[in-house]
Amino acid sequence: MGTENLSIEQINKGYQKKEFSVSEITQLFLAKIKKDKHNAFISVNEQALAQAKKADINLAKKKPNKLFGIPMAVKDIIMVEGLKSTAGSKMLANYVAPYSATAFKRLQATGMIVLGKTNCDEFAMGSSNENSSFGPVKNPHDQTRVPGGSSGGSAAAIAAQLAPVALGTDTGGSIRQPAAFCGIVGVKPTYGRVSRYGLMAMASSLDQIGPMTKTVKDSAYILQAMAGFDEYDSTSASQLVPDFPRACQRTDKSLRLGIVKEYLGQKIQPEISLALDSLVTRLKKDGWKIKIISLPNMDYALAAYYLIMPAEVSSNLAKFDGLLYGLRSEKKLSLDEWYKTVRSKGFGEETKRRIMLGTYILSAGYYDAYYKQAQKVRTLVKNDFRQAFNNVDVILTPATPSTAFRLGEKINDPLSMYLSDVFTVGANIAGIPGLVLPIGQDKNKLPIGVQLLANYWQEEKLFHLGNYIENNLVPLNKI
Numbered sequence: 001m002g003t004e005n006l007s008i009e010q011i012n013k014g015y016q017k018k019e020f021s022v023s024e025i026t027q028l029f030l031a032k033i034k035k036d037k038h039n040a041f042i043s044v045n046e047q048a049l050a051q052a053k054k055a056d057i058n059l060a061k062k063k064p065n066k067l068f069g070i071p072m073a074v075k076d077i078i079m080v081e082g083l084k085s086t087a088g089s090k091m092l093a094n095y096v097a098p099y100s101a102t103a104f105k106r107l108q109a110t111g112m113i114v115l116g117k118t119n120c121d122e123f124a125m126g127s128s129n130e131n132s133s134f135g136p137v138k139n140p141h142d143q144t145r146v147p148g149g150s151s152g153g154s155a156a157a158i159a160a161q162l163a164p165v166a167l168g169t170d171t172g173g174s175i176r177q178p179a180a181f182c183g184i185v186g187v188k189p190t191y192g193r194v195s196r197y198g199l200m201a202m203a204s205s206l207d208q209i210g211p212m213t214k215t216v217k218d219s220a221y222i223l224q225a226m227a228g229f230d231e232y233d234s235t236s237a238s239q240l241v242p243d244f245p246r247a248c249q250r251t252d253k254s255l256r257l258g259i260v261k262e263y264l265g266q267k268i269q270p271e272i273s274l275a276l277d278s279l280v281t282r283l284k285k286d287g288w289k290i291k292i293i294s295l296p297n298m299d300y301a302l303a304a305y306y307l308i309m310p311a312e313v314s315s316n317l318a319k320f321d322g323l324l325y326g327l328r329s330e331k332k333l334s335l336d337e338w339y340k341t342v343r344s345k346g347f348g349e350e351t352k353r354r355i356m357l358g359t360y361i362l363s364a365g366y367y368d369a370y371y372k373q374a375q376k377v378r379t380l381v382k383n384d385f386r387q388a389f390n391n392v393d394v395i396l397t398p399a400t401p402s403t404a405f406r407l408g409e410k411i412n413d414p415l416s417m418y419l420s421d422v423f424t425v426g427a428n429i430a431g432i433p434g435l436v437l438p439i440g441q442d443k444n445k446l447p448i449g450v451q452l453l454a455n456y457w458q459e460e461k462l463f464h465l466g467n468y469i470e471n472n473l474v475p476l477n478k479i
Helices: 008-016 022-034 048-059 102-109 152-159 176-182 216-226 244-248 270-285 298-319 335-346 349-362 367-388 414-421 425-430 459-473
Strands: 041-044 071-075 113-118 165-170 185-188 208-213 256-260 289-293 394-398 434-441 447-454
Touching (some): 008 022, 022 041, 048 113, 102 165, 152 176, 152 208, 165 216, 176 434, 185 459, 216 244, 270 289, 270 434, 298 414, 349 367, 434 459, 447 459
Parallel strands (some): 256 289
Antiparallel strands (some): 185 434
């Protein structure tokens, strides 16, 4: 195994045994990023190597914590002080963040080193990473295919061995779907578990920052460090943060597992159905209790999501008008002409589509018919999950209806693109946590992922089961 493919624990052990230094590891990844052909990064941290050299000095003085000196990549919609934070948009092409997101600062405090900012769909709007103003990201398993979105740059960075860890954001599956497409682990925490302060908002009631890693335990370490209450975020919860890495060490089979009846009838790529069936069979053989459950309103979750999300997008992106934020026009224009010129030039097609749709949904005469009805469906979806978790501890579902599709295949068919999120949006609508990990490959050797869902604040159950699957049931742990 090459040094660039080591997990957090393996890198940490290498530091302790003096097999390599922080500077050597950081230089290795920086050199690979420089040669990257997947367009995974938008910018590189020019101070990364200097920070690594300081870390080596500190490393010589004391035993490091597990995250000390671990390089990471950060999705370019998460603020890092002194680095460009473009959100994948021309509107913020030269914007340099004046402060850092709380989630990043907590990881930085452990001694982690940021390699750079990863490419993403503009303002996190997309399921393929083809909506970035800086060009599409290519899937490392097949460069003719998408890596998923909107955190496709972060997923591709890990799959291409350009970074051992990356931060992504998940609004409707934007961590979990790219994780499935790229064969890595991705976690969407419970809404409120991780501070959103310093995250450029797309849809405020849905967005969450989460880890993307090589292994389940790596994600547990990252979430452990960045979770917890933040006084700067009014949606941050004061919920106790469990010992997530310890949950990975559990070997008991006490969790009750559920398979969703409504998902069995969905149009799913046959190889994904076979992989999930095989996993369930092996879990049963190993002694795990599995039952069929019902989520009767899940058929409406995707429609509700694509009403709630653009409504919030329309509101959140109104500030990018070229006056306080965003591009500016050099011409002398009336106010109406100014808005039209700046926003037309600054935003991409998908972003414009969602702003217009959201504005329509919130307009007089349509608010009650669309937005209000979607919020009612949201309540029904939450109630479905609450009822389900009275009977099971973890729900297993496909992560995606297909493996990674080809670049350009769905770019002109928004509805088909939106259906990529059919299995992931429910967790965001309800606010529950979800974890995706690889369980196999299709005939084209493209990764297949499984999604695990748990009740509010019970991420440790996801790490318990996910780690068991990863280390006991998946023959290709690292796809």
